[in-house]
Amino acid sequence: MTIPLRFGYKASAEQFGPSQLVDYAVLAEEMGFDSVFVSDHFQPWMHEGGHAPAALPLLGAMGAQTSRVLLGTSVLTPTFRYHPAVIAQAFATLGVMFPGRVILGVGTGEALNEVTLGLDWPDPPERFQRLKESIALMEALWSGERVTYEGTYYSVTDATVYDRPEQKVPIYIGAAGPAATRLAGRVADGFITTSGKDPALYADKLLPALREGLEKSERAADAIDTLMEVKVSYHPDRDTALEKTRFWAPLALTPEEKMGIHDPIEMQRRAAELPIERAASRFIVSTDPDEHVESISRYLDLGFRHLVFHDPGHDQEEFLRMYGAEILPRLRARFGG
Template sequence: MLRIGYKASAEQFTPGELADFTVLAEELGFDSAFISDHFQPWRHTGGHAPHALVWLGATAARTSRIQLGTSVLTPTFRHQPAMIAQAFGTLGSMFPGRIILGVGTGEGLNEVPAIGCEWPERKERFARLREAIRLIRKLWREERVSFEGDFYRTESATIYDRPDSMIPIYVAAAGPMIAKYAGRFGDGFICTSGKDPSLYSETLIPNLEAGLSQQERQTEDVDRMIEIKLSFDTDVRQAKEDTRFWGALALSPEQKMTVEDPLEMEKLADSLTSDQTASRWIVTADPDEVVEKIRPYADLGFNHLVFHAPGPDQARFLRQFSEHVMPRLRTAFG
């Protein structure tokens, strides 16, 4: 079944604004809302970085139906996995069935400034993530947990306030190994749109399905979520210009991965033209074009579409989207 979500852009708006937008999204029929967990934003000027867990609790209290989650949080460096198990256990017990823990291996921009660590290679980051997920789930299942891992340990630890059922863990992946891991052990899979089509059709989805097969799981066992970068406005020139705030998304992974200062990231992003910044986005004033641009993702099995709009007037986007685009999407893919 098709699910439509809203990306609460923590790097662009104050936490209060984001909560207001999410309340509006629920009223307009969105099924979910996800917030990224950044210690620092992609750009210093005009940037924001609210604490995602604080925001989740406050926004869940203001809404009644919409599912809320992180896209994504890194439970391995500035967040210790046992503390994430406790925090999400609390959220899950207060708002049953509405909380999702989305996780990833992280970026130096978020972790290094906060704790002063040496940013490790991808292999270690992936190993830490796997171990963190094992520990988090063990703490949710068992009452007294003594855990001795390569990176984390607990001694007779108990999470006293936890939900009646396990909170779903969604795993973000941009490459084959983590996509396969998501298929083996994730409740959901997260990726972002706008990259080379072969990445999805030849790397991510085949490896996700290989992971499912290895564990003898069914396709429906993993929610396939993709963040759709959509700049939709009845004024197409405005839609294109709106992408400039998010210029960092058009930088290559190699350019971004080692940058630890939002001022430096901002400088790199501002060197790009609007044509370059728009390259990661669906930029249009035509709702039917939105459907056709999303069709390849739907054909690959993505059933949870979370829309990230770059413009400063999010309420305008939400209302235009719900009126012109959402009904077409539900008709085409629901």
């Protein structure tokens, strides 16, 4: 199987309201992007100027206003705020409404989204096991007529998802470490990770773990989609391109610096202490379209086949028009897709 090369748009639900995001999805399709992915947060990273629209109705609205782009979550956590059976039902419905266009991207979650609701926030090993079990349950509900499932964390009795698409909704697993990446290789239809980290993480840890998972399940090397969420800040003015990253400074905090934080006000306070150079450290920041293409090509050379571009600025229409007109054609001329 040959995985097609795709270029997508990250519609940042932490930064924009639902009507804006739907408009951006429509424009992304118009400008030639292949996919639109939305995050699923109960709370945003930043209190001032932050947003957190619910991903499920948002995907429905995007699907109704577009006709071609793939639509997915990057990522949703089907283990705490949601029972996995509810997510199985919701994405089956989306799959019926928009056949072949819906992707369920899942991950182990953030304290920011769960602790505020009074939910227990276990250590990473349990969060991983919950994710693994939730995927097994959702797959069972999508394939069985009457499902009784008794797991360690979830169970259903005589459950049926009545409205299911003819084509199963693909599940992509978001991962930043080897264990979840290995799981993606074993059971998922796609693997999601994010850019701007130590190159050795991708080359020496994540991609080898993905291959291990594929080999363990006797799957081909190209059996699943490989999605990189690429953080870019492109603008003709260098200072503007740099300053645009300020809203997303929380991404530059280390795991230790944001461990267990569930209050956007506290997250914002810690991010505000970072110098602009560190705030921008996760992003490709450049005024030169060819420099963007060269920097992006590193991820394609590693083997990623689906690049979803996340711009941190408040003027997303400007970004979509500039990137659609100046960057995507250069990438397609060089790499195809």
